[in-house]
């Protein structure tokens with residue numbers, strides 16, 4: 001674990017200019033690129049042949065680990081048999097089969113599925129369904145969408161509007177008729193809590209304040225991540241989601257869970273909704289749906305919502321929305337193969353089995369320099385570092401970079417190190433992850 005921070009090859013910037021990398025400090029990256037070349041099981045291999053333990057399941061998506069042959073074969077078979085077929089006024093069997101399979105593992109009642117290609121598209125789709133639903137029921141004044149501070153709902157205009165990460169919104173225009181609940185991060189009172197914090201359920205009552213302010217008759221939906229991932233693993237206080245459900249139901253407001261990260265086993269049940277016992281009206285998914293192999297997302301919704309839109313003549317399109325690639329046959333084949341793996345290997349509940357071990361391993365980092373909080377649930381974790389004066393984010397980035405060169409991929413979001421390894425991880429690999437991260441923390445001033 002000798003950190004070669006100073007010995008990496010110098011920039012090949014001339015070769016790297018054309019690709020404008022997303023959510024990346026391009027100049028910084030291109031000065032010292034981290035280039036991955038292959039992946040198998042729990043490990044990436046970079047272009048220099050070094051093995052890197054995947055502490056983030058790619059980008060929260062490769063829940064079954066890498067190089068899954070069954071997915072590659074299903075994709076290859078499907079491309080050969082039929083590369084593409086439209087789903088606008090046409091059909092092919094795979095998305096029908098996939099929708100049924102998703103409804104089987106979804107929270108009870110969420111038995112309709114609208115396919116998209118990403119989490120961002122799923123969020124915008126869910127928001128549009130909510131608006132269309134109220135309008136179809138003669139409650140067209142319900143136009144307002146309520147999100148939450150620090151939320152990440154992707155990068156579409158709908159998603160950034162209900163999202164609450166300042167850098168993701170401030171350079172752009174956002175939708176009108178949007179308000180936000182307060183976030184639930186409370187390091188002062190809840191630091192080093194194992195699992196969900198006991199304090200903070202009352203933050204959900206802020207929704208009552210927004211209802212009083214705007215009028216229930218003007219509010220269409222509330223969208224939250226049951227657990228915020230991208231903002232640095234912010235957990236729902238015990239009872240918080242239940243309270244949101246009670247208040248939304250009382251006022252006829254739809255509740256949307258954005259499960260793009262929490263879906264497909266991340267928190268120890270197929271969906272966070274089941275883990276924490278709260279059923280929303282709509283749920284967005286992506287990422288783990290295909291194990292990250294092919295882009296695909298979906299909105300799962302209560303059948304009654306679709307029913308409300310189908311009151312016109314039979315020949316009338318009920319929802320003017322869709323993507324060329326909604327229900328793409330190759331993506332659907334990848335998703336079906338992924339669901340087979342999840343079922344066969346028990347991966348949708350494996351995080352619950354490993355949770356205690358994961359929790360203790362992570363919390364062993366508590367005494368390390370600058371660590372002000374550690375948060376965990378299922379197979380997710382965050383190590384929250386104190387920020388340097390006048391240089392927020394620089395310490396987190398250094399830990400991220402050092403870990404990478406020492407053979408571990410983590411995420412940093414500001415000064416928070418986020419962890420979400422493939423659900424196939426074994427105890428020895430958890431130990432290795434914590435060793436490398438601990439070393440990076442010790443070496444970072």
Ligand SMILES: Cc1ncc(COP(=O)(O)O)c(C=O)c1O
Pocket residue numbers: 117118119120121123152153154155225229230258259260261286287
């Ligand atoms: C909760 C949540 N919603 C939406 C998205 C956006 O997904 P995508 O990047 O596939 O558009 C993400 C991505 O991390 C996410 O975490």
